[in-house]
Each structure stands twice: as C-alpha cells, then as structure tokens.
Amino acid sequence: MTKQPDEWLDDVPDNDEEDEEIIWVSKSEIKRDAEELKRLGAELMELGSNSLDRIPLDEDLRSAIELAQKIKKEGRRRQMQLIGKMLRSRDEEPIRTALDKLKNRHNQQVALFHKLEMMRDRLVEQGDEAVAEVLALYPNADRQQLRAMIRNAQKEKAGNKPPKAYRQIFQYLRELAEA
Structure with missing residues (x-):
C-alpha cells in the first residue's frame, strides 16, 4: 500500500526535538587535507x-620517515602516502609548530649572518668609526684584536691576496654575537 502525499510527513521527526548538528565534509576537501x-x-x-x-614524532612515524629517506623512486612515493595516512590519525599541530620553529630559526640565523657580513664590510671600509659601533654593540669585544684583523684584511684587499683576515673578522663577530 502506498502512502498518500499528506502521509509522507508522518515519518519525518518533529522539529521540537533538538536536532544534532551534522557537519558535511566534501570529498574534495578530504582530498585536499590528505594532500x-x-x-x-x-x-x-x-x-x-x-x-x-x-620534532615531536612517535616511534612509528619516525621510523616511517627514516625509511622513506632511504628509499628511491616509486617506493618513496608509496612511503610518502603511508606517512600522510599516518599523519591523518595524529595531531599534526605540534609537528607543524616544531617545523615552523625550525624554519624560523634558520631564517633568523641567515638574517644574523647577513647583518654580521655587512658589519664586517663596514669595519674593513670605515675602520675606527665602525670599530666604535661594534664595541657599542658588543662591549666584550677586544678592540686591539679587532683593529689588527681589520688592518690585515685591508692589506690583503690591497694586495689581491686571499681574504683570510676577512673571514677571521666574520668568525670573530659571529663568536661575539653568539656569546
């Protein structure tokens, strides 16, 4: 026996009851997340x-990553898919945070090196004026040693010799910055 149109709504629950909220996720969104x-x-x-x-990795994930680093070609692709699958069942936020910190630390280190290189260039070109700036930034710097390295770098530059003292200045500045 078929139902009449006015009887169709008999099977629909009343809106008086509290409905549970259902969140629908599209298949494309799931694929984007997996990628x-x-x-x-x-x-x-x-x-x-x-x-x-x-990076906070559990033992299984860590071993899967280490294995993937050893594998070449097609096996590597399959291992990457496995790692992606393993990541789906884990909280990825701490991993992303730690990875971002690693990248950021690298960027900060590169920026520091650029700053030190510019400081070294100023030291060689300007001499005592730049030495005063360096001593203001790094009070524990040895003025006499720094001036000797600057003189040697200037002599090397004038004589077209390899920049040994130039590198020594950079290393000295890096030691001061890290101290």
Missing part, C-alpha cells in the same frame, strides 16, 4: 636526523 598532510610528510622527509629529533 596537505602528504606535503607535510615530504617536508619531514627532507629534514636530517638532528632536525627530526626536535
């Missing part, structure tokens, strides 16, 4: 063992 996790896994695969130590 993003595979990219995260690929970034993790590019890291060395020292960097991986700084």
Whole structure:
C-alpha cells in the first residue's frame, strides 16, 4: 500500500526535538587535507636526523620517515602516502609548530649572518668609526684584536691576496654575537 502525499510527513521527526548538528565534509576537501598532510610528510622527509629529533614524532612515524629517506623512486612515493595516512590519525599541530620553529630559526640565523657580513664590510671600509659601533654593540669585544684583523684584511684587499683576515673578522663577530 502506498502512502498518500499528506502521509509522507508522518515519518519525518518533529522539529521540537533538538536536532544534532551534522557537519558535511566534501570529498574534495578530504582530498585536499590528505594532500596537505602528504606535503607535510615530504617536508619531514627532507629534514636530517638532528632536525627530526626536535620534532615531536612517535616511534612509528619516525621510523616511517627514516625509511622513506632511504628509499628511491616509486617506493618513496608509496612511503610518502603511508606517512600522510599516518599523519591523518595524529595531531599534526605540534609537528607543524616544531617545523615552523625550525624554519624560523634558520631564517633568523641567515638574517644574523647577513647583518654580521655587512658589519664586517663596514669595519674593513670605515675602520675606527665602525670599530666604535661594534664595541657599542658588543662591549666584550677586544678592540686591539679587532683593529689588527681589520688592518690585515685591508692589506690583503690591497694586495689581491686571499681574504683570510676577512673571514677571521666574520668568525670573530659571529663568536661575539653568539656569546
């Protein structure tokens, strides 16, 4: 026996009851999320063992990443998919945070090196004026040693010799910055 149109609504629950909220996720969105996790896994695969130590990974995921680093060609792609699948079942936020810190620390170090290189160039070109600036920034710097290295760098530059003292100035500045 078929239902008449006015009886169709008999099976629909009343709106008086509290409805549970259902969140629908499209298949495309699920695929995008999976691809993003595979990219995260690929970034993790590019890291060395020292960097991986700084990222909160469980033992299974860590061993899968280390295995993927050893594999070549098609097997590597399949291993990347496995890593992506493993990441889906884990909280990815701490991993992303640690990875961002690693990248940011690298960027900060590069910026520091650029700053030190510019300071070294000023020291060689300007001499005592720049030495005063360096001593203001780094009070524990040795003025006499710094001036001797600057003189040697200027002599090397004038004589077209290899920049040994030039490198020594940079190393000295880096030691001062790290201290």
